[in-house]
Amino acid sequence: MATATHQTPTRKGPSAASAIPAQVNDHVRRWVAECIDLCKPDRVVWCDGSKAERDALLEQGVKEGTFVKLNQQKLPGCYYHRSNPNDVARSEHLTFICTPSQDTAGPTNNWMESKQAHAKLRGLFHECMKGRTMYVVPFVMGPIGSTLAKVGVQLTDSLYVAVSMGLMTRMGDVAWKQLGDDDEFTRCLHSLGDVNPERRYICHFPIENTIWSFGSGYGGNALLGKKCLALRIASFLGRREDWMAEHMLIMGALSPEGEKSYIAAAFPSSCGKTNFAMLIPPQRYKDWKITTVGDDIAWMWVDENGKLRAINPEAGYFGVVPGTNTKSNPNAVAIVQKDTIYTNVALVVLDDGSYDVWWEGKDGPVPEKAIDWQGKPWTPKLGTPAAHPNSRFTAPMINNPVLDPAADDPNGVPVTAIVFGGRRSRIIPLVYQAFNWMHGVYVGATLGSETTAAASGNVGVVRRDPMAMLPFIGYNIRDYLVHWFRMRKKMADCPRIFHVNWFRKNDQGKFVWPGYGENMRVLKWIIDRAHGRAYAKETLLGWMPSSNDIDLEGLDVSRADLESIQTTNPEDFKSEILSQEELFLKLAGDLPKEMVFQRELLISRL
Numbered sequence: 001m002a003t004a005t006h007q008t009p010t011r012k013g014p015s016a017a018s019a020i021p022a023q024v025n026d027h028v029r030r031w032v033a034e035c036i037d038l039c040k041p042d043r044v045v046w047c048d049g050s051k052a053e054r055d056a057l058l059e060q061g062v063k064e065g066t067f068v069k070l071n072q073q074k075l076p077g078c079y080y081h082r083s084n085p086n087d088v089a090r091s092e093h094l095t096f097i098c099t100p101s102q103d104t105a106g107p108t109n110n111w112m113e114s115k116q117a118h119a120k121l122r123g124l125f126h127e128c129m130k131g132r133t134m135y136v137v138p139f140v141m142g143p144i145g146s147t148l149a150k151v152g153v154q155l156t157d158s159l160y161v162a163v164s165m166g167l168m169t170r171m172g173d174v175a176w177k178q179l180g181d182d183d184e185f186t187r188c189l190h191s192l193g194d195v196n197p198e199r200r201y202i203c204h205f206p207i208e209n210t211i212w213s214f215g216s217g218y219g220g221n222a223l224l225g226k227k228c229l230a231l232r233i234a235s236f237l238g239r240r241e242d243w244m245a246e247h248m249l250i251m252g253a254l255s256p257e258g259e260k261s262y263i264a265a266a267f268p269s270s271c272g273k274t275n276f277a278m279l280i281p282p283q284r285y286k287d288w289k290i291t292t293v294g295d296d297i298a299w300m301w302v303d304e305n306g307k308l309r310a311i312n313p314e315a316g317y318f319g320v321v322p323g324t325n326t327k328s329n330p331n332a333v334a335i336v337q338k339d340t341i342y343t344n345v346a347l348v349v350l351d352d353g354s355y356d357v358w359w360e361g362k363d364g365p366v367p368e369k370a371i372d373w374q375g376k377p378w379t380p381k382l383g384t385p386a387a388h389p390n391s392r393f394t395a396p397m398i399n400n401p402v403l404d405p406a407a408d409d410p411n412g413v414p415v416t417a418i419v420f421g422g423r424r425s426r427i428i429p430l431v432y433q434a435f436n437w438m439h440g441v442y443v444g445a446t447l448g449s450e451t452t453a454a455a456s457g458n459v460g461v462v463r464r465d466p467m468a469m470l471p472f473i474g475y476n477i478r479d480y481l482v483h484w485f486r487m488r489k490k491m492a493d494c495p496r497i498f499h500v501n502w503f504r505k506n507d508q509g510k511f512v513w514p515g516y517g518e519n520m521r522v523l524k525w526i527i528d529r530a531h532g533r534a535y536a537k538e539t540l541l542g543w544m545p546s547s548n549d550i551d552l553e554g555l556d557v558s559r560a561d562l563e564s565i566q567t568t569n570p571e572d573f574k575s576e577i578l579s580q581e582e583l584f585l586k587l588a589g590d591l592p593k594e595m596v597f598q599r600e601l602l603i604s605r606l
């Protein structure tokens, strides 16, 4: 039986305490000393980011039961981890923005007064690492040398988190070099605590550039470079410094004629960013090449020519596993063949006693028996999922066969189009284009999507998720929307803005659009529109392709099917407008006037 226990903190183990590397500056030394004093770890290990260190940590994790080593012939460098069953998704209700005034956090965030938050969390962190090892994990978000790149240092008592940060960020000595003598780094303190949801807090102090996360080992709650730094803290900094941190993939599209376009797309959690970012065009589009710059987060700024540019601050992927197969996402299948950590999928015992992984929607036959994500014996007859619906892979981006050549470029890539999208079984059409930037911001701000397993809570209810950033805006949404509107003024030529919905269903409850690689057909229209080439008709929602403008050749989708998901009945759309009120009411008197005008224009088009 696999021994991977959930979230065993490092209580014993061979990891020798390590000396403070010479290049660590005094600001860091002082802060780490304070945290040691607070948390009282038995040992402190300073991570250098080397391959040897990584291998040693993985081996140590196997001994301690944090990791199961998978069959190394089949899956070289791959390990398995199982989290506590109470800790399998982001906990939005336990996530706080901590500032002196509630107005800074605004109506969509949980807020805690910063002094009170520090006092509360200090109580939890007090001596929490007794008997444990503290890992000091220095990291850079963004390509080295980028003017936007940010340094963070995470202190954690989770070996799983330390190793995962090594995959997801540019981790190690490179960060000390980037930091130099500076005091400007995000202070990230993390402890598993006792992994108790009653004592779980993910607290952001944007004004102090600090993150304190206690009681969870799950990705978005615990890998603090990702959602906490690269979205919540970064969005706060971006507003102050005139750039944007967004929950967006960045993809390159090279046409057969050799024209390269870059597209940034914001879809809420578990709504298709990773899949879209690395799609393989269908046979009919085989002369197109799609490449990935990023699959989850984009940092964007306006360059000296007035053009919007983007970098991906991450260096790895933390992707949804279920449903990943050679048909839906062949590149993701390739990515997870080596140097990958699998979290909360199922294990299969092979004939020689070694372990393989399995999940719902994997290629090949369903195993007769497996060990499910909770460590329990599983057979298909049970009818329960073997892998958790939010089980994830953590893999370095260099594993990606279609990694864009500019993925590591500090100058980033120019953005031709921005795409918003949600998971909507009804009403919202497959694709449309906003009339202009101002309208596009409105379309993004009123984005709706059915909730998924990526966050704990109900699944499948439509909620407003502005720019797919509802859980990630690190400050007042009023100011966030104003920031979006104002960015237009800095741009000489702005990206065109679109909205897509791959998830519309028919009366039988089936997806009408095949999705995945076939989304290339919609992308083609988007690119042609962005370059001023394709036809569109003016509708209530925006510019839409007529049914002849989307190529259906070779697809099992009829023109009538396409029309059924490309039309919106004005009566249905009235209910959509009413449900947008949920957001407007939250903003109450603070709704930016551009939003009010756009809503009036929309209503007048009905």
Ligand code: GTP
Pocket: 267, 268, 269, 270, 271, 272, 273, 274, 275, 276, 295, 296, 318, 319, 320, 322, 323, 324, 328, 454, 502, 503, 511, 514, 515, 516, 519
């Ligand atoms: P996060 O990592 O949570 O931010 O998610 P994501 O936006 O990267 O979503 P991802 O690409 O991992 O897809 C999430 C789920 O949506 C998976 O189960 C996919 O199989 C499914 N999915 C992705 N693209 C499509 C599509 O075009 N059509 C349909 N029907 N499902 C899709």
Ligand code: SPV
Pocket: 089, 090, 218, 219, 220, 221, 226, 227, 268, 269, 270, 296, 318, 454, 455
């Ligand atoms: C998401 O939920 O949007 C994710 C996974 O990308 S997590 O890093 O956990 O936030």
Ligand code: MN
Pocket: 247, 268, 269, 270, 296
């Ligand atoms: Mn995400």
